[in-house]
Amino acid sequence: MTCSPQHLAEQIRQKGFRLTRQRMAILTVLDEAGQHLCRTEIYARIAPGLTEPTVYRNLDFLVEQDLVRVTHTGNGRLEYELARHPHHHLQCRVCGAKMELDANALQAFFNGLENSTGYRLSENHITLMGVCPNCKFKGD
């Protein structure tokens, strides 16, 4: 896997930044979780010895460096995960179930928008809200 914590750590060095135990700890937590976590969850899971400002600042840093991806969920919170394969999310606003949308599924749409607006679209990890088939059925 090209996105192990070790690999990401190496990228921090290559970009000319310092690899600290604090940054390593955050990457490890995200790796072991294997899913989106919000800031407080990350802070809670991390081994004692890191302060909140450090954790939050480093999350911002890792996002800026494209080593961690951030998305906003239905509840308005930001959630973080290691930047593995690009994807988006579709979340049910009733039961909260989430499904991944492959980035390719949105590519054509993004291309069309680039043509019509002149913008270059980049690094959008979006979470769309909807109602899943299950809850839709119950609702009817």
Added chain:
Amino acid sequence: MTCSPQHLAEQIRQKGFRLTRQRMAILTVLDEAGQHLCRTEIYARIAPGLTEPTVYRNLDFLVEQDLVRVTHTGNGRLEYELARHPHHHLQCRVCGAKMELDANALQAFFNGLENSTGYRLSENHITLMGVCPNCKFKGD
């Protein structure tokens, strides 16, 4: 205009909720701003006498009732505006310029996703990030 503060206020009553001066004050601030505002900005602009919990709770309430629309911007903050015509935003991550995307421009894309996923997509006000033509030119 079908979305004046007065009209929205009337809808609150029609839905069986109470029209309080606090709710009216929030709608008025959003109306007079005529643009997205984040929570702290709204709280700052509002006439004295409203408390933070009241402002924030009512923003949540108004969003739930579809009278106010919320979107997440590039900086991770949530921004609010009166629910006028449905649209989305495209924001330049370099200079911050924003442009509106008409909801119709995304309709075909949403329809396709509904077919392939089985989800019903509802009330997504999304903000896509990109680089505007201007900044793209300077960058090259």
Added chain:
DNA sequence: ATCCTTATTGCAATAAGTTACAATAAAAAG
């Protein structure tokens, strides 16, 4: 291995946001 440089961290103070619950007031009924 030791010394430098300065990016990064921790601390302390502050600001922003949340929660639980008692007090208030909007709207309906008499």
Added chain:
DNA sequence: CTTTTTATTGTAACTTATTGCAATAAGGAT
């Protein structure tokens, strides 16, 4: 108009997030 009901608000305590700055330690140089 007065009373009643209960949705809504304000208060106070608490949790989470941010900021400025001095102390620390990562990584390059000697």
